[in-house]
Amino acid sequence: MTPLIALLALPLAGALMAVAVPHRGARIAGVVVVASAGALIMLVAQWGIPHAAPGGWGAPLGIMLEADGLALAFMAMVLAVMAGVCATAAPMRELPTPFWPLALLAWAALNAIFVSRDLFNLYVGLELLTLAAVALVATGGDKALAAALRYLIFALTGSILYLAGVVLVYSAHGVLDVSLLAATLPAPTDRVAMGLMTAGLLIKTALFPFHVWLPPAHAAAPAPASAMLSALVPKASFVILLRLWFEAMPDAADDRLLTALAVLGALAVGHGGIMALRQTRLKQIIAYSTVAQIGYLFLVFPLAGGDGAAQPWAAGAWTGAVFQALSHGLAKAAMFLCAGLWIIAVGSDRLEDLRGLARGLPMTAMAFALAAITLMGLPPSGGFTAKYLMMTTAFASGQVVWALVLAGGGLLAAAYLYRPMGALFAREIPAFTPVPRYLQAVPLVLALLAVGMGVLSDGLYAFLQLGRPGTAEEGL
Amino acid sequence: MTVYAVTGALLVALGLYGLIAARGLLRRVVAFNVVGSGVFLMFGALGWYEGHTDPVPQALIITGIVVALSASALAVGLVVAHARVSGGQVLEDDAP
Numbered sequence: 001m002t003p004l005i006a007l008l009a010l011p012l013a014g015a016l017m018a019v020a021v022p023h024r025g026a027r028i029a030g031v032v033v034v035a036s037a038g039a040l041i042m043l044v045a046q047w048g049i050p051h052a053a054p055g056g057w058g059a060p061l062g063i064m065l066e067a068d069g070l071a072l073a074f075m076a077m078v079l080a081v082m083a084g085v086c087a088t089a090a091p092m093r094e095l096p097t098p099f100w101p102l103a104l105l106a107w108a109a110l111n112a113i114f115v116s117r118d119l120f121n122l123y124v125g126l127e128l129l130t131l132a133a134v135a136l137v138a139t140g141g142d143k144a145l146a147a148a149l150r151y152l153i154f155a156l157t158g159s160i161l162y163l164a165g166v167v168l169v170y171s172a173h174g175v176l177d178v179s180l181l182a183a184t185l186p187a188p189t190d191r192v193a194m195g196l197m198t199a200g201l202l203i204k205t206a207l208f209p210f211h212v213w214l215p216p217a218h219a220a221a222p223a224p225a226s227a228m229l230s231a232l233v234p235k236a237s238f239v240i241l242l243r244l245w246f247e248a249m250p251d252a253a254d255d256r257l258l259t260a261l262a263v264l265g266a267l268a269v270g271h272g273g274i275m276a277l278r279q280t281r282l283k284q285i286i287a288y289s290t291v292a293q294i295g296y297l298f299l300v301f302p303l304a305g306g307d308g309a310a311q312p313w314a315a316g317a318w319t320g321a322v323f324q325a326l327s328h329g330l331a332k333a334a335m336f337l338c339a340g341l342w343i344i345a346v347g348s349d350r351l352e353d354l355r356g357l358a359r360g361l362p363m364t365a366m367a368f369a370l371a372a373i374t375l376m377g378l379p380p381s382g383g384f385t386a387k388y389l390m391m392t393t394a395f396a397s398g399q400v401v402w403a404l405v406l407a408g409g410g411l412l413a414a415a416y417l418y419r420p421m422g423a424l425f426a427r428e429i430p431a432f433t434p435v436p437r438y439l440q441a442v443p444l445v446l447a448l449l450a451v452g453m454g455v456l457s458d459g460l461y462a463f464l465q466l467g468r469p470g471t472a473e474e475g476l
Numbered sequence: 477m478t479v480y481a482v483t484g485a486l487l488v489a490l491g492l493y494g495l496i497a498a499r500g501l502l503r504r505v506v507a508f509n510v511v512g513s514g515v516f517l518m519f520g521a522l523g524w525y526e527g528h529t530d531p532v533p534q535a536l537i538i539t540g541i542v543v544a545l546s547a548s549a550l551a552v553g554l555v556v557a558h559a560r561v562s563g564g565q566v567l568e569d570d571a572p
Contacts, residue, residue, distance in 0.1 A: 061532075120536050127543045131550055138554060145558040146567055152551055153504055157495055159547075160511045163540065164488060167515055170533065171522035 003039035004052045004067055007075060007111050010036050015104035025100025026090035032104060033083045040076055043067055049467045059177035064117040068467025070322060071114040073460065074239060077326045078110050080449055081231050081333040087442045088337050089224035092344075096139045099225065106132035106228060113236045119166045119176040119197075119248070122240050126162065126204065130155040133233045136225040137217045144220035151217040154203055154210065158237075162200030168193035181248045190252045197244060198261075204237035207261075207298060208268035211291045215275075218287040223340025226283065230290045231333035235325050238297055245305055246318065246469040258301040265298030266405040273412030282342070282349040282420055286335045289375060289416065292409060293328045296390070297321050299402045303393045313393040319464050320389030323453065327382025330450035331371035334443040338364045338371075341439060345432040351420060356428030363440035365424050370447035372417040374454075377410045382453025480521035487514025501555045501565045505548055512544040 014032035018025040043050055051066040058064060067075070085103065089095055109129035116122050134155065137148040170176055172187035206214040218230045245253060272292025279285045300321035304314040339349055341364050346353050358365035374383035387406050394403035453460060487510055494507030516537045523533030559565050 120539070124539065124543060127547060131547060134550065134554070138557075142557075142561045145554060145561055149501060149551075149554050149558055150567055152547075152554060153495070153501075153508075156508045156547055156551070157492075160508065160515060163512075164515050164518070167519045167522065167533075170519075170536075174530075 002050070002052055003042040004050050004065060004115065005054070006039040007036055007043070007067075008065075008108060008115070010039070011104045011108035011111065015101045015108060018101040018104060022097040022100075025097065026086065029082075029086040029100055029104060030090070032107075033079070033086055036079055037083075040072070040079055044072055044076070044463075047463075047466070059117070059180055060175045063121045064177055064179070065115045066117050066467070067115050069464040070239065070242070070467070072466075073322065073326060073464055074114045074235065075111055077235075077329045078107065078114075078232055080446065081227065081329060082107055084333055084337055084442045084446045085224045085227050088340060088439055091436075091439065092222075092224070095222055095224070096141075098135065099139050099222070102132050102136050102139065103225070103228060106136065106233070110232055110236050114239060117178045119169060119178070119181075121176075122243075123159065123163055123166055126237065126240070127159055129233060129236055130159060130204070133229055136229060137221045139225060140220045140222055144217075147213075147216040147220040151213045154213040158200040158203030158210075160200070161203070162197050165193045165195070165197030165200065168196065178243055178248045182250070186249070186251055190249060191254075194244065194249060194252050198241065201237040201241050201244075202261075202264070205234045205241070205297075206291060206294060207264050208271050208291065208295065209264070211268065211272070211294075214291060215284055215287040218290065218336075219281070219283040223283075223336055223343060226287075227333040227336035227340070230287060230336055231329040234290070234294055235329055238294075238325060242300075242318075242321075245301060250305070250469065253301075253305045255302070258305045261298045261301040262303075262402060265295040266402070268292060268295030268298070269405055269409040269412070270295075273409060273416060276416035277412075277419075280351055282339050282351060282354065283336070285416060285420060286332065286339060289335075289413065290328075290332060292412065293324070293332070293375060296324050296386070296406065296409060299390055299394075299405065302399060303390060303397065303402060311397065313396040315465065315468065316389045316396075317393035318468065319461055320386045320393065322464055323382055323389060323457070323460070324386035327374050327386060327450045327453050330446050330453070331374040331381075331383065334367050334371040334446035334450065337443040337446065338368045341435050341443070345435050346430065347433075351423045354420065354423045354430075355426040356424075356430040357432065358424040360430050360432045361435055361440055363437065363444050364435075367440075367443035367447040368424065369421060370444070370451050372413075372421060374447070374450040375417065376413045377406070380454040381451045382457070383450070385454045385457040478521075481518050484514045484516075484518030484521060487511070487517065490514075499566050501558065501567065502552075505551045505555065508551070509544065509548060512540070516540055 010032050014028050018028045049068050053062050109125050113125040134152045168189045172189045173184045203210040218226050269292050272288050276285050276288035303317035374381040377383040377387040391403045491507045491511030498504050519533045523530040
């Protein structure tokens with residue numbers, strides 16, 4: 001079994017085993033984390049683009065799997081977050097038993113989406129991810145059911161729109177493989193097909209104004225599930241968007257369309273930030289922050305897409321967006337895991353109940369602060385590298401307005417993250433249940449990874465260029 | 477075959493309207509299935525060329541039906557659980 005196939009098969013097999021042996025879920029997940037880490041290290045060490053054709057069937061009939069730099073980087077981020085989620089969830093007795101199979105199933109779906117090159121297979125992966133994610137929200141108990149249902153209705157609408165687009169693509173081109181599609185001639189139905197697929201994926205990525213399902217769903221789930229939902233799930237549909245607009249049909253991009261995507265992104269940054277300022281519960285603040293942070297990702301379309309794809313700055317903007325997705329994933333997982341530990345410690349996530357908690361649980365407060373630095377985009381974090389790359393592109397290509405969005409979003413993030421930080425570091429002696437130190441260390445490691453992405457950005461930048469679409473320029 | 481493709485497109489439109497406009501959760505699940513059926517019908521019709529059929533859409537439709545069925549099962553399960561807790565089948569914010 002090749003390491004690439006192992007990365008898909010391990011979480012899937014783990015999910016099935018966790019169904020069969022429910023009370024051993026945590027242990028099974030632990031084995032999957034360790035084995036996946038081994039497989040991933042083998043793949044990264046090759047420093048190439050490993051690919052596989054399951055069953056010996058290549059494209060167009062079979063499904064090609066390919067782990068380019070983008071796929072490997074996302075799989076590594078998912079592995080880090082899942083390791084953190086498993087470590088904090090393992091000692092939680094109150095987690096319902098379906099959590100473990102669902103978490104592993106979502107992981108398998110994420111990896112399948114990252115390496116898949118077939119549009120229909122991506123649809124199956126998206127559905128698998130959606131069903132697992134909705135069920136994860138529902139593990140939050142009775143109060144989470146309404147949020148899970150709302151999420152499901154949005155997600156089903158999104159997936160059916162995506163599927164309708166896939167149907168049009170197939171009837172026009174007769175192939176569904178991303179690389180083969182790029183080699184075909186454009187068809188008149190391409191615009192409609194891309195519109196349908198993009199609309200479906202925007203709903204799943206929770207871009208403004210399709211974000212209304214996200215904050216209640218992410219806040220209602222148990223904290224380890226929230227960490228997965230907020231950090232990982234929206235990234236899968238974003239990766240498909242990147243594959244569509246930059247690899248499958250780069251010529252279908254129309255300047256106005258790409259600008260429209262970025263305008264929605266800018267509105268998401270503003271709306272998410274302002275809504276985050278108005279919340280009184282920590283999990284709601286973090287969830288609205290996800291809405292804002294997702295907005296940045298969509299600035300990549302006018303910066304690196306369309307005619308701009310041939311420009312020397314495109315590499316910088318594309319890589320910047322990927323940096324943003326990766327660093328946000330790590331930082332957001334750290335924040336939700338912190339919130340989970342604080343709920344254990346004081347029994348609530350209201351800001352007034354968290355006052356002074358930095359004295360009691362200093363490591364988690366440190367983790368939250370480091371994650372906040374990444375979300376604000378301050379150096380030397382991964383979020384800073386992301387914004388730096390996108391901002392230099394915005395100036396180089398004369399699209400200064402997107403640089404203003406990046407700067408304004410950073411200020412808003414500083415404002416809405418100041419409130420939980422202010423509460424944490426208040427000069428009060430809190431009453432709390434102690435939390436073991438090794439649990440406190442988990443979010444700290446994730447937050448350090450997010451900061452480390454900025455410190456070690458050179459290597460990661462070079463790695464992401466493996467298989468990057470378009471002319472792999474040096475960037476700016 | 478155009479008749480089938482157009483019927484499929486009409487079903488998609490009808491279902492999407494239901495999915496967005498209906499308040500009852502069960503109605504929305506049914507609407508989702510109507511959209512799904514429309515897409516599958518369209519896919520099947522578009523896979524037919526002068527006298528021969530392309531087998532790929534048929535294989536994909538079968539996979540799609542399985543996926544839609546599991547999604548509907550989860551949706552109905554959640555609707556039932558929600559109805560047990562809240563006593564109704566309308567989401568709170570949507571109530572008039």
